Amino acid sequence: MQALNESLNAKKDSKTALKTTPVAHAYIKTTAKWAIVNEMEIAVEFASNDIEQTRKKVLGITDVSCFERYGIKGPQASKWLADHELAIPSNPNSWALSNQKDLVLRLGSSEFLIEDQLDDVASKKLADITRVEGLYPVVRADAAFILSGSEVLNLFSELCSLDLRDSSLLANDVVMTQVAGISAIVMRQNLNGEQVYRLWCDGTYGSYMWEMLLEVAVELGGGAVGLSSYKN
Amino acid sequence: MKLLTCPVNGTRPLSEFIFGGEYRQAPEQNSCTDAEWAAYVHNRHGAPGDKKEWWYHSPSGTWFIAERNTLTDKVSSTYLLSQKNLNEEKAAQEAGK
Numbered sequence: 001m002q003a004l005n006e007s008l009n010a011k012k013d014s015k016t017a018l019k020t021t022p023v024a025h026a027y028i029k030t031t032a033k034w035a036i037v038n039e040m041e042i043a044v045e046f047a048s049n050d051i052e053q054t055r056k057k058v059l060g061i062t063d064v065s066c067f068e069r070y071g072i073k074g075p076q077a078s079k080w081l082a083d084h085e086l087a088i089p090s091n092p093n094s095w096a097l098s099n100q101k102d103l104v105l106r107l108g109s110s111e112f113l114i115e116d117q118l119d120d121v122a123s124k125k126l127a128d129i130t131r132v133e134g135l136y137p138v139v140r141a142d143a144a145f146i147l148s149g150s151e152v153l154n155l156f157s158e159l160c161s162l163d164l165r166d167s168s169l170l171a172n173d174v175v176m177t178q179v180a181g182i183s184a185i186v187m188r189q190n191l192n193g194e195q196v197y198r199l200w201c202d203g204t205y206g207s208y209m210w211e212m213l214l215e216v217a218v219e220l221g222g223g224a225v226g227l228s229s230y231k232n
Numbered sequence: 233m234k235l236l237t238c239p240v241n242g243t244r245p246l247s248e249f250i251f252g253g254e255y256r257q258a259p260e261q262n263s264c265t266d267a268e269w270a271a272y273v274h275n276r277h278g279a280p281g282d283k284k285e286w287w288y289h290s291p292s293g294t295w296f297i298a299e300r301n302t303l304t305d306k307v308s309s310t311y312l313l314s315q316k317n318l319n320e321e322k323a324a325q326e327a328g329k
Contacts, residue, residue: 092240093241161233161244161245161247175241176241176292177241177244177248177291178247178248178290178291183290183291184291185291
Protein backbone atom coordinates (compact mmCIF):
# COMPACT_ATOMS: atom_id res chain seq x y z
CA MET A 1 0.00 0.00 0.00
CA GLN A 2 2.84 2.39 0.85
CA ALA A 3 4.47 1.78 -2.53
CA LEU A 4 1.15 2.43 -4.25
CA ASN A 5 0.64 5.71 -2.41
CA GLU A 6 4.20 6.82 -3.21
CA SER A 7 3.60 6.02 -6.85
CA LEU A 8 0.35 7.98 -6.85
CA ASN A 9 2.01 10.93 -5.13
CA ALA A 10 4.78 10.94 -7.71
CA LYS A 11 2.22 11.42 -10.47
CA LYS A 12 0.53 14.38 -8.84
CA ASP A 13 0.66 17.87 -10.30
CA SER A 14 1.98 20.73 -8.28
CA LYS A 15 -1.63 21.93 -7.79
CA THR A 16 -3.40 20.51 -4.77
CA ALA A 17 -5.94 17.79 -5.47
CA LEU A 18 -8.63 17.33 -2.85
CA LYS A 19 -9.54 13.86 -4.11
CA THR A 20 -8.37 11.19 -6.48
CA THR A 21 -10.50 9.37 -9.00
CA PRO A 22 -11.98 6.13 -7.62
CA VAL A 23 -10.39 4.41 -10.62
CA ALA A 24 -6.88 5.45 -9.55
CA HIS A 25 -5.77 2.01 -8.38
CA ALA A 26 -6.45 0.62 -11.85
CA TYR A 27 -4.62 3.49 -13.56
CA ILE A 28 -1.45 2.71 -11.69
CA LYS A 29 -0.70 -0.02 -14.23
CA THR A 30 -0.76 2.46 -17.12
CA THR A 31 1.47 5.31 -18.22
CA ALA A 32 -1.30 7.88 -18.27
CA LYS A 33 -0.89 11.64 -18.15
CA TRP A 34 -2.57 12.98 -15.03
CA ALA A 35 -4.21 16.32 -14.35
CA ILE A 36 -6.43 17.92 -11.75
CA VAL A 37 -9.99 18.49 -12.95
CA ASN A 38 -12.64 19.82 -10.57
CA GLU A 39 -10.19 19.29 -7.70
CA MET A 40 -9.94 15.60 -8.61
CA GLU A 41 -6.76 13.99 -9.80
CA ILE A 42 -7.57 12.01 -12.91
CA ALA A 43 -5.89 10.55 -15.99
CA VAL A 44 -6.54 12.74 -19.03
CA GLU A 45 -4.38 11.04 -21.68
CA PHE A 46 -3.56 7.38 -22.17
CA ALA A 47 -2.03 7.52 -25.64
CA SER A 48 -1.47 9.90 -28.54
CA ASN A 49 -4.48 11.80 -29.84
CA ASP A 50 -4.58 9.72 -33.05
CA ILE A 51 -4.66 6.45 -31.12
CA GLU A 52 -7.32 7.72 -28.72
CA GLN A 53 -9.51 8.99 -31.58
CA THR A 54 -9.27 5.57 -33.23
CA ARG A 55 -10.19 3.87 -29.95
CA LYS A 56 -13.15 6.24 -29.51
CA LYS A 57 -14.55 5.15 -32.86
CA VAL A 58 -14.24 1.45 -32.05
CA LEU A 59 -14.71 1.24 -28.29
CA GLY A 60 -13.39 3.94 -25.99
CA ILE A 61 -13.63 3.83 -22.20
CA THR A 62 -13.25 7.20 -20.46
CA ASP A 63 -13.20 7.87 -16.74
CA VAL A 64 -15.30 10.96 -16.00
CA SER A 65 -15.59 10.54 -12.25
CA CYS A 66 -14.34 14.13 -11.97
CA PHE A 67 -17.61 15.59 -13.30
CA GLU A 68 -19.31 17.42 -10.47
CA ARG A 69 -22.48 15.64 -9.38
CA TYR A 70 -25.01 16.12 -6.68
CA GLY A 71 -27.92 14.04 -5.42
CA ILE A 72 -31.15 15.22 -3.83
CA LYS A 73 -34.23 13.42 -2.59
CA GLY A 74 -37.37 14.18 -0.62
CA PRO A 75 -40.89 15.49 -1.13
CA GLN A 76 -39.59 18.97 -2.05
CA ALA A 77 -37.03 17.73 -4.59
CA SER A 78 -39.10 18.44 -7.73
CA LYS A 79 -40.07 21.90 -6.50
CA TRP A 80 -36.45 22.67 -5.63
CA LEU A 81 -35.33 21.72 -9.13
CA ALA A 82 -38.07 23.86 -10.65
CA ASP A 83 -37.07 26.82 -8.43
CA HIS A 84 -33.52 26.53 -9.73
CA GLU A 85 -34.74 26.33 -13.33
CA LEU A 86 -33.43 22.83 -13.80
CA ALA A 87 -35.27 20.44 -16.10
CA ILE A 88 -37.38 17.80 -14.33
CA PRO A 89 -37.57 14.45 -16.13
CA SER A 90 -41.23 13.52 -16.37
CA ASN A 91 -40.99 9.92 -15.14
CA PRO A 92 -38.78 7.90 -12.80
CA ASN A 93 -35.96 6.19 -14.69
CA SER A 94 -35.60 8.97 -17.22
CA TRP A 95 -33.25 11.91 -17.74
CA ALA A 96 -33.26 15.42 -19.16
CA LEU A 97 -30.62 17.93 -20.16
CA SER A 98 -30.92 21.33 -18.55
CA ASN A 99 -29.42 24.44 -20.16
CA GLN A 100 -27.48 22.12 -22.51
CA LYS A 101 -24.99 21.34 -19.76
CA ASP A 102 -26.61 19.90 -16.64
CA LEU A 103 -27.68 16.30 -16.75
CA VAL A 104 -30.67 15.58 -14.49
CA LEU A 105 -31.45 11.91 -13.85
CA ARG A 106 -34.68 10.96 -12.11
CA LEU A 107 -33.83 7.86 -10.09
CA GLY A 108 -37.21 7.54 -8.37
CA SER A 109 -40.40 9.51 -7.85
CA SER A 110 -38.57 11.94 -5.54
CA GLU A 111 -34.86 11.27 -6.05
CA PHE A 112 -32.61 13.01 -8.57
CA LEU A 113 -28.98 13.01 -9.64
CA ILE A 114 -27.62 16.21 -11.16
CA GLU A 115 -24.32 16.06 -13.01
CA ASP A 116 -22.37 18.82 -14.72
CA GLN A 117 -21.00 18.15 -18.16
CA LEU A 118 -17.34 18.91 -18.81
CA ASP A 119 -16.51 22.41 -17.54
CA ASP A 120 -19.83 23.38 -15.96
CA VAL A 121 -19.99 23.93 -12.19
CA ALA A 122 -23.73 24.46 -11.64
CA SER A 123 -24.29 21.43 -9.40
CA LYS A 124 -21.40 22.44 -7.17
CA LYS A 125 -22.96 25.85 -6.65
CA LEU A 126 -26.36 24.29 -5.97
CA ALA A 127 -24.86 21.89 -3.46
CA ASP A 128 -23.62 24.81 -1.39
CA ILE A 129 -27.07 26.34 -0.93
CA THR A 130 -29.25 23.32 -0.20
CA ARG A 131 -30.84 23.88 3.20
CA VAL A 132 -34.55 23.30 2.64
CA GLU A 133 -37.09 21.38 4.69
CA GLY A 134 -38.23 18.23 2.90
CA LEU A 135 -35.11 18.18 0.73
CA TYR A 136 -32.24 15.88 1.57
CA PRO A 137 -28.80 15.89 -0.05
CA VAL A 138 -27.49 12.54 -1.24
CA VAL A 139 -23.72 12.27 -1.15
CA ARG A 140 -22.51 10.89 -4.48
CA ALA A 141 -19.15 9.16 -4.71
CA ASP A 142 -19.67 7.46 -8.05
CA ALA A 143 -17.18 6.15 -10.51
CA ALA A 144 -18.50 7.48 -13.83
CA PHE A 145 -17.60 6.46 -17.35
CA ILE A 146 -18.26 7.32 -20.98
CA LEU A 147 -18.39 4.38 -23.37
CA SER A 148 -18.21 5.23 -27.06
CA GLY A 149 -17.78 3.55 -30.41
CA SER A 150 -19.27 1.05 -32.79
CA GLU A 151 -18.56 -1.98 -30.55
CA VAL A 152 -20.13 -0.63 -27.38
CA LEU A 153 -23.22 -2.85 -27.61
CA ASN A 154 -21.00 -5.91 -27.96
CA LEU A 155 -19.31 -4.89 -24.73
CA PHE A 156 -22.66 -4.60 -22.97
CA SER A 157 -23.76 -7.97 -24.33
CA GLU A 158 -20.80 -9.48 -22.46
CA LEU A 159 -21.24 -7.60 -19.19
CA CYS A 160 -24.95 -6.78 -18.88
CA SER A 161 -28.02 -8.97 -19.24
CA LEU A 162 -30.26 -6.19 -20.58
CA ASP A 163 -30.83 -5.33 -24.22
CA LEU A 164 -29.51 -1.77 -24.56
CA ARG A 165 -30.05 -1.29 -28.28
CA ASP A 166 -31.81 1.86 -29.46
CA SER A 167 -35.09 -0.02 -29.88
CA SER A 168 -35.09 -1.14 -26.22
CA LEU A 169 -33.33 1.70 -24.44
CA LEU A 170 -35.20 4.84 -25.44
CA ALA A 171 -33.33 8.12 -25.85
CA ASN A 172 -34.26 9.47 -22.41
CA ASP A 173 -34.37 6.19 -20.47
CA VAL A 174 -32.27 5.61 -17.37
CA VAL A 175 -31.66 1.97 -16.51
CA MET A 176 -30.63 0.75 -13.09
CA THR A 177 -29.22 -2.73 -13.54
CA GLN A 178 -26.07 -4.76 -12.99
CA VAL A 179 -22.97 -4.44 -15.16
CA ALA A 180 -20.21 -6.97 -14.53
CA GLY A 181 -22.19 -8.04 -11.47
CA ILE A 182 -22.19 -4.56 -9.95
CA SER A 183 -25.21 -2.31 -9.49
CA ALA A 184 -24.96 0.46 -12.05
CA ILE A 185 -26.89 3.24 -13.76
CA VAL A 186 -26.77 3.24 -17.56
CA MET A 187 -28.12 5.69 -20.12
CA ARG A 188 -27.49 6.78 -23.69
CA GLN A 189 -26.48 10.33 -24.49
CA ASN A 190 -25.43 12.49 -27.40
CA LEU A 191 -22.12 14.13 -26.52
CA ASN A 192 -20.50 16.55 -28.98
CA GLY A 193 -22.63 15.06 -31.75
CA GLU A 194 -21.56 11.53 -30.93
CA GLN A 195 -23.82 8.89 -29.40
CA VAL A 196 -22.23 7.47 -26.25
CA TYR A 197 -23.32 5.43 -23.28
CA ARG A 198 -22.88 6.68 -19.73
CA LEU A 199 -22.31 4.41 -16.77
CA TRP A 200 -22.19 5.14 -13.04
CA CYS A 201 -21.39 2.71 -10.25
CA ASP A 202 -20.39 3.00 -6.61
CA GLY A 203 -16.92 4.49 -6.37
CA THR A 204 -15.57 1.62 -4.30
CA TYR A 205 -16.07 -0.61 -7.35
CA GLY A 206 -14.41 1.94 -9.66
CA SER A 207 -11.15 0.11 -10.24
CA TYR A 208 -12.90 -3.23 -10.70
CA MET A 209 -15.36 -1.75 -13.19
CA TRP A 210 -12.57 -0.01 -15.11
CA GLU A 211 -10.59 -3.23 -15.40
CA MET A 212 -13.64 -5.20 -16.54
CA LEU A 213 -14.63 -2.59 -19.13
CA LEU A 214 -11.08 -2.20 -20.38
CA GLU A 215 -10.49 -5.94 -20.66
CA VAL A 216 -13.50 -6.34 -22.95
CA ALA A 217 -12.71 -3.12 -24.81
CA VAL A 218 -9.19 -4.27 -25.66
CA GLU A 219 -10.54 -7.63 -26.87
CA LEU A 220 -12.88 -5.77 -29.20
CA GLY A 221 -10.18 -3.46 -30.58
CA GLY A 222 -10.71 -0.43 -28.35
CA GLY A 223 -9.10 0.84 -25.18
CA ALA A 224 -8.73 3.62 -22.66
CA VAL A 225 -9.46 7.16 -23.79
CA GLY A 226 -8.50 10.20 -21.74
CA LEU A 227 -10.86 12.98 -20.79
CA SER A 228 -8.82 15.40 -22.95
CA SER A 229 -10.21 13.86 -26.11
CA TYR A 230 -13.69 15.10 -25.11
CA LYS A 231 -12.45 18.59 -24.44
CA ASN A 232 -10.96 19.11 -27.89
CA MET B 233 -32.23 -17.51 -16.73
CA LYS B 234 -34.91 -16.91 -14.12
CA LEU B 235 -36.68 -13.60 -14.40
CA LEU B 236 -38.65 -11.48 -11.97
CA THR B 237 -40.61 -8.31 -12.69
CA CYS B 238 -39.87 -5.27 -10.56
CA PRO B 239 -42.95 -3.01 -10.51
CA VAL B 240 -40.75 0.04 -11.11
CA ASN B 241 -37.88 -1.19 -13.30
CA GLY B 242 -39.46 -4.00 -15.29
CA THR B 243 -38.43 -7.59 -15.91
CA ARG B 244 -34.88 -8.38 -14.83
CA PRO B 245 -32.75 -11.46 -14.15
CA LEU B 246 -33.21 -12.95 -10.70
CA SER B 247 -29.58 -12.19 -9.88
CA GLU B 248 -30.55 -8.52 -9.50
CA PHE B 249 -32.96 -9.35 -6.67
CA ILE B 250 -32.64 -10.28 -3.01
CA PHE B 251 -35.29 -12.24 -1.15
CA GLY B 252 -36.58 -10.39 1.91
CA GLY B 253 -38.75 -13.00 3.63
CA GLU B 254 -42.48 -13.57 3.82
CA TYR B 255 -44.69 -10.52 4.10
CA ARG B 256 -46.65 -10.83 7.34
CA GLN B 257 -48.99 -8.41 9.01
CA ALA B 258 -47.88 -7.74 12.59
CA PRO B 259 -50.58 -8.03 15.26
CA GLU B 260 -51.59 -4.82 17.03
CA GLN B 261 -48.82 -4.71 19.63
CA ASN B 262 -50.78 -2.73 22.26
CA SER B 263 -53.78 -5.05 22.32
CA CYS B 264 -52.57 -8.51 21.25
CA THR B 265 -51.84 -11.29 23.73
CA ASP B 266 -48.31 -12.43 24.56
CA ALA B 267 -49.02 -15.69 22.76
CA GLU B 268 -50.06 -13.86 19.58
CA TRP B 269 -46.93 -11.69 19.68
CA ALA B 270 -44.67 -14.67 20.37
CA ALA B 271 -46.24 -16.53 17.47
CA TYR B 272 -45.60 -13.55 15.19
CA VAL B 273 -41.98 -13.25 16.28
CA HIS B 274 -40.98 -16.91 16.39
CA ASN B 275 -43.25 -18.94 14.11
CA ARG B 276 -43.18 -19.19 10.34
CA HIS B 277 -45.67 -20.82 8.04
CA GLY B 278 -43.44 -23.26 6.15
CA ALA B 279 -45.98 -25.23 4.13
CA PRO B 280 -45.62 -24.64 0.38
CA GLY B 281 -48.36 -22.64 -1.32
CA ASP B 282 -49.30 -19.10 -2.32
CA LYS B 283 -47.25 -16.61 -0.31
CA LYS B 284 -46.71 -12.87 -0.26
CA GLU B 285 -43.00 -12.11 -0.06
CA TRP B 286 -40.70 -9.13 0.20
CA TRP B 287 -38.23 -8.81 -2.67
CA TYR B 288 -35.55 -6.15 -3.19
CA HIS B 289 -34.26 -4.90 -6.54
CA SER B 290 -30.71 -4.06 -5.50
CA PRO B 291 -29.55 -1.77 -8.38
CA SER B 292 -32.42 0.64 -7.77
CA GLY B 293 -33.09 0.02 -4.06
CA THR B 294 -36.73 -0.90 -4.63
CA TRP B 295 -38.59 -3.04 -2.07
CA PHE B 296 -41.77 -4.63 -3.37
CA ILE B 297 -44.19 -7.50 -2.78
CA ALA B 298 -44.24 -10.62 -4.97
CA GLU B 299 -47.09 -13.09 -4.73
CA ARG B 300 -45.42 -16.44 -5.37
CA ASN B 301 -46.42 -20.06 -5.13
CA THR B 302 -43.55 -21.62 -3.21
CA LEU B 303 -44.42 -25.10 -4.51
CA THR B 304 -44.41 -24.29 -8.23
CA ASP B 305 -42.19 -21.16 -7.95
CA LYS B 306 -44.68 -19.32 -10.13
CA VAL B 307 -44.97 -15.57 -9.45
CA SER B 308 -48.52 -14.39 -10.05
CA SER B 309 -48.02 -10.66 -9.41
CA THR B 310 -45.59 -8.07 -8.11
CA TYR B 311 -46.45 -4.62 -6.75
CA LEU B 312 -45.28 -1.91 -4.39
CA LEU B 313 -46.72 -2.08 -0.89
CA SER B 314 -48.17 1.42 -1.39
CA GLN B 315 -49.99 0.13 -4.50
CA LYS B 316 -51.44 -2.71 -2.44
CA ASN B 317 -52.76 -0.28 0.18
CA LEU B 318 -54.25 1.93 -2.53
CA ASN B 319 -55.88 -1.05 -4.23
CA GLU B 320 -57.32 -2.26 -0.92
CA GLU B 321 -58.70 1.20 -0.08
CA LYS B 322 -60.24 1.43 -3.54
CA ALA B 323 -61.79 -2.04 -3.22
CA ALA B 324 -63.15 -1.17 0.25
CA GLN B 325 -64.68 2.05 -1.09
CA GLU B 326 -66.31 0.21 -3.99
CA ALA B 327 -67.63 -2.48 -1.62
CA GLY B 328 -69.11 0.23 0.63
CA LYS B 329 -71.08 1.86 -2.21
